[in-house]
Amino acid sequence: MAAQTNAPLPDGLELGGYRILNKIASGGFSIVYLAQDAEGTQYAVKEYLPSTLVKRKAGELVPVITPEHLNTYRNGLKCFFEEGRALARILHPNVVRVMNFFRANETVYMVMAFEQGRTLQELILRRRGRETKVVIAERHIRRVFHLVMNGLREVHANRLLHLDLKPANVYLRSDGSPMLLDFGAARQTLSQDAPKLFPMYTPGFAGPELYRKAQQLGPWTDVYGVGASMFACMMGAPPQAADQRQLNDRMPELYAGLKGHYSDALIETVGWCLKMDPMERPQSVFALQKALRNVGGDGQGGESGGDSRTGGLARFLDTMAGRLGRRKRSDVILPLDS
Numbered sequence: 155m156a157a158q159t160n161a162p163l164p165d166g167l168e169l170g171g172y173r174i175l176n177k178i179a180s181g182g183f184s185i186v187y188l189a190q191d192a193e194g195t196q197y198a199v200k201e202y203l204p205s206t207l208v209k210r211k212a213g214e215l216v217p218v219i220t221p222e223h224l225n226t227y228r229n230g231l232k233c234f235f236e237e238g239r240a241l242a243r244i245l246h247p248n249v250v251r252v253m254n255f256f257r258a259n260e261t262v263y264m265v266m267a268f269e270q271g272r273t274l275q276e277l278i279l280r281r282r283g284r285e286t287k288v289v290i291a292e293r294h295i296r297r298v299f300h301l302v303m304n305g306l307r308e309v310h311a312n313r314l315l316h317l318d319l320k321p322a323n324v325y326l327r328s329d330g331s332p333m334l335l336d337f338g339a340a341r342q343t344l345s346q347d348a349p350k351l352f353p354m355y356t357p358g359f360a361g362p363e364l365y366r367k368a369q370q371l372g373p374w375t376d377v378y379g380v381g382a383s384m385f386a387c388m389m390g391a392p393p394q395a396a397d398q399r400q401l402n403d404r405m406p407e408l409y410a411g412l413k414g415h416y417s418d419a420l421i422e423t424v425g426w427c428l429k430m431d432p433m434e435r436p437q438s439v440f441a442l443q444k445a446l447r448n449v450g451g452d453g454q455g456g457e458s459g460g461d462s463r464t465g466g467l468a469r470f471l472d473t474m475a476g477r478l479g480r481r482k483r484s485d486v487i488l489p490l491d492s
Contacts, residue, residue: 248305275321282390319379320359358392381427
């Protein structure tokens with residue numbers, strides 16, 4: 155994904171009933187601001203601003219769109235707006251809460267609940283430097299992703315796909331509970347219209363079907379991202395990119411390197427998710443959840459459905475809450491595309 159080269163909105167700007175406090179994140183697809191309403195409640199406001207399609211200089215509000223990119227920009231804008239409207243209907247503790255969305259400055263803004271915490275990617279990077287072969291413990295992986303998949307099932311039930319599942323898009327609140335961020339459907343629309351503009355996937359976390367135009371996408375595509383994210387929690391690094399695997403698949407030897415540190419059942423489940431043929435993967439999140447519940451690497455695999463915080467999960471979340479609660483507000487990472 156290209157870096158964001160456009161100027162952000164100025165601090166203090168009143169926009170759609172919110173006052174922009176400051177920019178907190180940016181990527182090639184959008185800029186995210188910390189904002190507050192008239193009552194002082196803070197929100198994360200995400201501005202649709204694909205840097206390869208539009209330009210905006212400092213002091214300007216409306217981006218400049220070149221004629222050759224106008225149709226692609228409008229299609230992506232429509233999809234971003236529709237995605238915001240669809241996400242606003244989802245009320246689930248493991249999915250980012252979209253509070254509002256509106257049009258202004260010839261683009262669209264998505265207003266999301268502001269949450270304290272950090273991404274799973276940050277946790278992986280922090281743990282990776284330790285002198286241990288286990289980056290994140292197996293029981294924690296299974297329980298966090300059990301909750302992530304609860305949210306993903308709700309997304310799929312609303313006829314949406316995430317399409318960019320990776321640790322950077324799994325946000326751990328200050329109480330340790332995970333939340334899905336940054337849905338990639340709008341970028342997928344851009345990819346279908348103009349695939350040469352920029353890639354719509356994250357190498358290592360994207361199934362091979364995302365590399366090719368007009369390939370059928372489905373829940374199995376997000377399942378690949380779930381498996382890749384679990385692998386990253388185990389290895390401390392992403393899986394081999396799908397296009398490289400088609401030439402020389404090194405994943406079997408990487409799986410072998412995990413033996414002895416994680417249960418064979420968990421390694422096999424991750425390998426099932428990362429099958430190159432989409433039809434050989436779990437065809438639904440429910441099927442994957444069922445398999446993950448049956449993984450008993452640490453003797454705690456029989457977790458029942460739902461979101462209850464019991465037993466080891468409660469202890470894990472309490473531990474995470476203690477660690478995350480010590481972080482300053484300036485350290486908070488909010489939804490962005492990367």
